[in-house]
Amino acid sequence: MLELFLSQILNGVVIGFVYALIALGFSLVFGVANIINFAQGALLMLGAFLTFTMVRLGAPIAVAIPIAIVITTATGMLIERLALRPLQNAPYIAPLLSTLAIAIIFDAAAEMIWSAEIQAFPSPLSKYVVFVGSAYLTGVDFLIIAVSLGVMAGLMLFLSRSWMGKALRATAQDPEAATQMGINVPLMRQFSFGLAGALGALAGVLIGMYYMSVFPQMGIPYGLKGFAAALLGGLSSIPGAIVGGILLGIFESLASGYVGEGWRDVIAFSVLLAVLIVRPHGLFGNKSLDALGGASGATGGIPTTSVVASMAGATGRTKQRVLEAPLLVLLAVIALFALLPVLSGSNYLLQVGTQAAIYAVLAVSLTLLTGSAGVISIGHAAFFGVGAYAAALAGRNWGIPAEAAFLLAGIAAAVFAAVLYWPTIRLSGHTVGLATLAIGQIVYLVCLNWVDVTRGPMGIPGVQRPSLLLGIDMKSLTAQYWQALVVLAIAVIIAFAMLNSPIGRTWRAIREDRLAAHASGVPVSRYLVLVFLVSGFLAGLAGAQFAFLQNFVSPESFMIDTSIVLISMIVLGGLGNITGALIGGVLLAMLPEVLREFAEYRMVAYGAILLLLLRFRPQGLAGTR
Amino acid sequence: MAEALNTKPLVSLTDIDVFYGPVQALFGVNVTVMPGETVVVLGGNASGKSTTVKTVLGLVKAARGDVLFDGQRVNGTPAYQMIQRGLGSIPEGRRMFSEMSVLDNLKLGAYVRRGESKGELDAQIEEALAMFPRLAERRNQVSGTMSGGEQQMLAMARAWMRRPKLLCIDEPSMGLSPLFVDQVYEILAQWKARGMTILMVEQNANMALSIADRGYVLKQGHVSVTGSAAELRDNDDVRRAYLGG
Ligand SMILES: Nc1ncnc2c1ncn2[C@@H]1O[C@H](COP(=O)(O)OP(=O)(O)OP(=O)(O)O)[C@@H](O)[C@H]1O
Ligand SMILES: [Mg+2]
Numbered sequence: 001m002l003e004l005f006l007s008q009i010l011n012g013v014v015i016g017f018v019y020a021l022i023a024l025g026f027s028l029v030f031g032v033a034n035i036i037n038f039a040q041g042a043l044l045m046l047g048a049f050l051t052f053t054m055v056r057l058g059a060p061i062a063v064a065i066p067i068a069i070v071i072t073t074a075t076g077m078l079i080e081r082l083a084l085r086p087l088q089n090a091p092y093i094a095p096l097l098s099t100l101a102i103a104i105i106f107d108a109a110a111e112m113i114w115s116a117e118i119q120a121f122p123s124p125l126s127k128y129v130v131f132v133g134s135a136y137l138t139g140v141d142f143l144i145i146a147v148s149l150g151v152m153a154g155l156m157l158f159l160s161r162s163w164m165g166k167a168l169r170a171t172a173q174d175p176e177a178a179t180q181m182g183i184n185v186p187l188m189r190q191f192s193f194g195l196a197g198a199l200g201a202l203a204g205v206l207i208g209m210y211y212m213s214v215f216p217q218m219g220i221p222y223g224l225k226g227f228a229a230a231l232l233g234g235l236s237s238i239p240g241a242i243v244g245g246i247l248l249g250i251f252e253s254l255a256s257g258y259v260g261e262g263w264r265d266v267i268a269f270s271v272l273l274a275v276l277i278v279r280p281h282g283l284f285g286n287k288s289l290d291a292l293g294g295a296s297g298a299t300g301g302i303p304t305t306s307v308v309a310s311m312a313g314a315t316g317r318t319k320q321r322v323l324e325a326p327l328l329v330l331l332a333v334i335a336l337f338a339l340l341p342v343l344s345g346s347n348y349l350l351q352v353g354t355q356a357a358i359y360a361v362l363a364v365s366l367t368l369l370t371g372s373a374g375v376i377s378i379g380h381a382a383f384f385g386v387g388a389y390a391a392a393l394a395g396r397n398w399g400i401p402a403e404a405a406f407l408l409a410g411i412a413a414a415v416f417a418a419v420l421y422w423p424t425i426r427l428s429g430h431t432v433g434l435a436t437l438a439i440g441q442i443v444y445l446v447c448l449n450w451v452d453v454t455r456g457p458m459g460i461p462g463v464q465r466p467s468l469l470l471g472i473d474m475k476s477l478t479a480q481y482w483q484a485l486v487v488l489a490i491a492v493i494i495a496f497a498m499l500n501s502p503i504g505r506t507w508r509a510i511r512e513d514r515l516a517a518h519a520s521g522v523p524v525s526r527y528l529v530l531v532f533l534v535s536g537f538l539a540g541l542a543g544a545q546f547a548f549l550q551n552f553v554s555p556e557s558f559m560i561d562t563s564i565v566l567i568s569m570i571v572l573g574g575l576g577n578i579t580g581a582l583i584g585g586v587l588l589a590m591l592p593e594v595l596r597e598f599a600e601y602r603m604v605a606y607g608a609i610l611l612l613l614l615r616f617r618p619q620g621l622a623g624t625r
Numbered sequence: 626m627a628e629a630l631n632t633k634p635l636v637s638l639t640d641i642d643v644f645y646g647p648v649q650a651l652f653g654v655n656v657t658v659m660p661g662e663t664v665v666v667l668g669g670n671a672s673g674k675s676t677t678v679k680t681v682l683g684l685v686k687a688a689r690g691d692v693l694f695d696g697q698r699v700n701g702t703p704a705y706q707m708i709q710r711g712l713g714s715i716p717e718g719r720r721m722f723s724e725m726s727v728l729d730n731l732k733l734g735a736y737v738r739r740g741e742s743k744g745e746l747d748a749q750i751e752e753a754l755a756m757f758p759r760l761a762e763r764r765n766q767v768s769g770t771m772s773g774g775e776q777q778m779l780a781m782a783r784a785w786m787r788r789p790k791l792l793c794i795d796e797p798s799m800g801l802s803p804l805f806v807d808q809v810y811e812i813l814a815q816w817k818a819r820g821m822t823i824l825m826v827e828q829n830a831n832m833a834l835s836i837a838d839r840g841y842v843l844k845q846g847h848v849s850v851t852g853s854a855a856e857l858r859d860n861d862d863v864r865r866a867y868l869g870g
Contacts (some may be wrong), residue, residue: 163739170722170733177720180682182708182737182787 007135008257009250014141015210016242016249017148021203022226023233023241024155025196030235031172032192036430038099038437039079040200041223042106045216047072047201048121048208049114055122069201076197080190086615091624093376093575094614096430097567100378101610103219104564108603110216118215121208140209148242151202155195156238168192200226220560221265224438225252228272262449269438269445276435277423322623325579327496334489341478350481354549356589357484358542361491363569363585364578365538368495370567371576371625372504373531374511375421376433379440380566382420383536385447385558387413387543392460392553393453402466406544413540417532425528440563447555459554463547484545491538495578498534499625507531508576508625561603568610574620583621633696635660635791635822636681641690643676650676652846653690656824658791663813663823665833667857667867668843674826675717677843678793681824682714683707695790709737713789717796717826719780723769727760730768730779734786746786753782756812774805781812792816794825798832806832830867834858842867 022044029037047068054064083102087094125139159165170178171188179185207222208214225248233244248271255267325333340353366380390412394405420443424435447454454460465475466483498504506527510517517524547553569588573580588609592602613620634657643651651673658664668674679685680692683704692700694710708714722730731750738746754761757778763771768779777797784792797813798806806829814836817823827833834840834854842850842863850860857863 163736166725166729166733167736169725170736173722173724174720176684177716177722178733179684179704180708180714180716180720181733181783182705183733184703184705 003134004257005254006133008253010132010135010137010141012250012253013246014137014144014249015207015253016229016246017144018203018206018210018245019225019229019248020233020242020245021148021151021199021206022222023230023245024152024238025199025203026227026230027233027235027241028168028192028199029196030230032168033080033084033189035084035095035099036227036434037193037196038096038220038223039076039083039102039106040196040226041219041221042103043072043076043079043197043200043219044204044207044222044226045110045214045219046075046106046204047197048204048214048218049110049216050201051205052119052121052208052214053114061122061124065202065205068205069198072201072204073194073198076200077190077194079197080193083611083615084193085186085189090614090618093370093571094618096376096433097571098611098614100433100564100567101607101614103223103607104561105604105607105611107217107219108601108607110219112600112604114216116216118213121212121214123209123212125209126212140206144206144210147202147206151199152238152242159238164191221268221441224272224441225265225268227434228268228275228438231272231275260449262445266442266445266449269442273423273435273438273442276427276431276438322574322577322625323579324577324622324625327493330492330496330579330582331489334485334492338482338485341481347477350477351549352590352593354477354481354484354545356586357481357488358546358549359566359569359589360582360585361484361488361542361545362539362566363573363581364488364491364495365535365542366566367570367573367576367578367581368498368507368538369531369535371570371574371581372499372511373507373528374514375424375436375528375531376430377421377436377535378433378560378563378567379436379438379443380539381558381560381562382440382443383413383417383539384543384546384562385443385553385555386416386536387540388547388553388557389447389454389460389543390540391544391547392463395464396460396462402464402548406466406541409544409547410537410540413543414533414537417536417539418529421532422529425525437560437563440558440560444555444558444560447558454555457555459552461552463551463553465548465551480545480549484549487541487545491541492578492582494534494538499576499578503527503530511576564610565606568606568613570620571610571613571618572620574622574624576625577620577622580620580622580625632659634658634693635662635695636824637691637693638677638680638687639691639693641677641680641687641692643673643680643685644688645685650846651680651687654843654846654848656841656848658822658824660822661820662838663817663825663836665830665837665840665854666824666826666843667828667830667833667840667863669866670828672843673846674843675795676846678795678824678826681707681791682712682793708787711790713784713787713792715780715784715792715794715797717799719773719776721768721771721776721779723767725768727764727766727768727771727779730783731786734783737787749786749788753785756785756815757782774801774808777801777805777809781809785816789821791822791824794823796826796828798827798829810836828867830857830863 022040025040026037029035050068050071051064054067055061079102083098084095087098123140125143128139130137159169167178167183168188168191170181170183171185175185229245229248230241232247233240248268251271252264252268256264341350362384366377369375370377387409391405391409394400394408395402400408420439424432427435448456465480467475506522509522510524510527514524565588569584570581572588573584591605595601595605637657639655641651641654642649654677656677666674666677676685680687683702686701691698699707722733728750731753735746754764759775760778760782768776797809801809810832817836825833834857837854839853840857841848850857850863
């Protein structure tokens with residue numbers, strides 16, 4: 001018993017050093033450029049895969065690693081230049097989504113280049129083993145500890161002694177003052193990305209050696225763990241990052257030893273969430289997350305918590321035209337679409353049409369939450385999934401009729417949304433994005449690992465469709481299509497009614513300035529819970545409709561990809577705008593059908609669309625409301 | 626004096642308009658500073674004083690007009706390059722690197738001189754500390770924990786480390802007790818006597834005019850009065866608005 005414990009602790013310490021390296025990259029970018037860099041994990045993956053490829057092509061690993069680090073460093077700097085610097089005056093949400101888009105593009109591109117499979121990573125040192133009692137350490141473990149300590153000591157010296165390190169710190173503390181010392185602040189921001197890239201690549205290589213394998217989707221989970229470690233350690237100090245990394249490593253190592261390997265990441269993301277909520281300053285930190293802003297950070301106008309306001313002040317939004325169709329027009333358009341089965345009996349069209357309607361409901365649901373109330377949600381697939389599983393389980397396990405399951409799915413997702421997002425209620429700005437991303441990952445992993453209930457990766461087959469009493473065969477695809485349109489119409493009516501009532505105005509007021517809303521006596525928490533409930537309810541209905549359409553649910557429909565597609569939809573349409581959400585939802589839901597031959601480029605296309613929109617039309621097609 | 630021989634201004638703003646978004650902050654402003662001169666920009670709150678200095682520093686961009694420094698047109702040159710070209714700045718509100726020590730703040734003041742020998746820079750740091758005994762006692766203190774007056778001293782010493790051709794100062798006496806204001810102006814007078822060229826913004830017109838050679842008064846983004854320090858002291862408008870009588 002004790003042996004297992006000790007060996008888990010040892011494992012945890014070792015992997016914890018790697019997390020500390022990732023954490024330092026995060027902290028550097030966070031400190032200097034004032035943004036949460038979701039692309040950090042992508043750089044880690046890139047570094048690992050570049051090394052993997054060069055070794056496969058015959059390069060000695062000792063040569064491959066430095067080259068991979070150099071390329072990744074350059075890539076990090078390029079990302080800053082292309083995806084962040086142009087967003088200096090863009091809306092507050094833009095830099096965050098921009099790094100997210102980069103992460104998705106890298107992830108999807110890596111799957112295309114290297115396939116989605118796990119690849120064996122060269123790890124020449126793992127054959128050397130030293131026993132410590134009954135636990136043991138391999139050569140890789142020693143390498144990890146030695147390299148990490150060396151790099152951290154070097155980094156500490158660099159930051160405290162060198163001109164460049166001082167300039168980086170000065171930029172972090174006051175960019176405008178740094179400029180007036182003659183420091184090239186944009187260049188320093190770029191350097192911080194480069195350094196983070198180098199640290200990420202190194203961490204990626206070490207992870208590859210440690211697990212003797214790499215896989216294209218490794219970026220986001222390790223990125224999140226790095227951030228968890230950074231946050232745990234307080235974001236501002238190197239010793240903090242080490243302690244945070246090691247603590248995280250030990251937690252998850254114990255979880256995997258005692259609960260099961262599948263729960264390792266659940267624990268890691270739960271730690272992230274817990275720290276965000278309970279101790280956002282970390283264990284030792286003093287740096288406040290509250291001031292976290294856009295790419296221009298504290299130098300812009302007055303800091304704002306609004307996701308749509310531009311950091312340059314309100315001026316960016318005054319001239320835009322907003323396209324908003326009246327409710328009757330929207331319903332009429334939905335009714336027109338209802339004629340489709342009459343015009344064409346194509347099952348393919350009906351299938352696509354039903355999918356599009358489901359995504360449109362989800363987009364409406366997300367635009368209420370993120371667009372109107374300003375709660376950046378990168379975990380929306382979680383509520384979609386909860387709805388789908390609720391509908392599937394209700395029929396299968398509890399014998400509830402499918403009609404009632406519909407309602408149950410909506411309620412279950414609403415309750416889940418309120419319960420899961422409740423702890424994030426005090427967070428604002430980019431930290432909400434981080435928390436909701438973690439929540440989305442946790443829900444996905446629970447669906448995947450809680451085999452007793454969800455049947456894990458096998459999914460739940462045989463979900464029964466409702467069969468209404470109207471004499472129509474509701475089980476046909478045509479009926480499913482109509483049913484999805486009815487759900488969409490209901491979603492639009494609910495959203496429209498809320499947004500055009502005092503409730504919607506209050507949500508927007510909270511989005512624009514949460515402090516002011518507080519100060520003027522608005523019960524902010526209650527309004528946020530309301531938006532969680534409504535948004536969750538609609539996502540739950542969409543989930544049930546999805547389960548009925550597929551007759552099947554499995555965790556992979558609710559991965560982070562889905563959440564990001566949803567965000568792309570509402571950004572494309574224009575935040576907080578129902579017409580926009582419908583346009584964005586339908587357009588992006590159709591995209592993979594239009595690009596059928598290029599199905600594998602789907603996520604790259606979503607990422608690229610998101611990136612280009614943020615750069616050139618941050619208000620979306622229909623305009624931000 | 627050298628001014629008679631050297632008649633080219635070190636800095637000149639000609640017909641400058643500056644906008645913040647749709648809001649215009651400066652309207653056709655003309656300001657010049659000759660080498661060795663101390664020039665003050667006076668004016669009420671929101672009259673555009675800081676904007677004028679920021680235009681010189683390259684922190685804001687003129688929509689119209691010319692900014693010349695050392696004979697060259699520098700419109701649109703980013704601030705960090707203006708510092709490299711020879712400007713020094715004591716910003717409004719002092720803006721310490723608040724988590725760093727006094728010594729590190731001073732070193733960063735000499736950032737653009739980082740190519741020079743370490744011995745030379747260290748010696749100058751000692752010189753700067755000698756000028757401000759309060760700082761010398763606190764050389765390892767984290768600057769964010771110092772009093773406002775001490776921070777102003779540090780901001781001054783930090784800018785001095787640049788050895789600027791032109792020192793831009795925004796409201797050095799803001800929020801300071803009379804004792805500290807006197808100390809600040811004593812140092813400024815010393816620097817002036819050593820030949821430093823100074824462009825300063827100040828609300829405290831009495832103090833500013835005591836060391837300035839010339840001045841400009843801004844009103845709602847326009848230069849309303851200009852003249853020598855003595856002329857400004859005698860100008861009725863200025864007396865009424867800024868000198869309490
Ligand atoms: N970053 C900014 N964004 C928008 N408007 C600004 C900005 N900076 C200054 N302004 C506006 O420009 C005008 C002039 O401002 P400036 O800071 O130059 O005034 P000032 O004379 O220095 O005032 P004070 O004595 O209060 O420091 C003001 O109306 C101010 O609101
Ligand atoms: Mg001012």
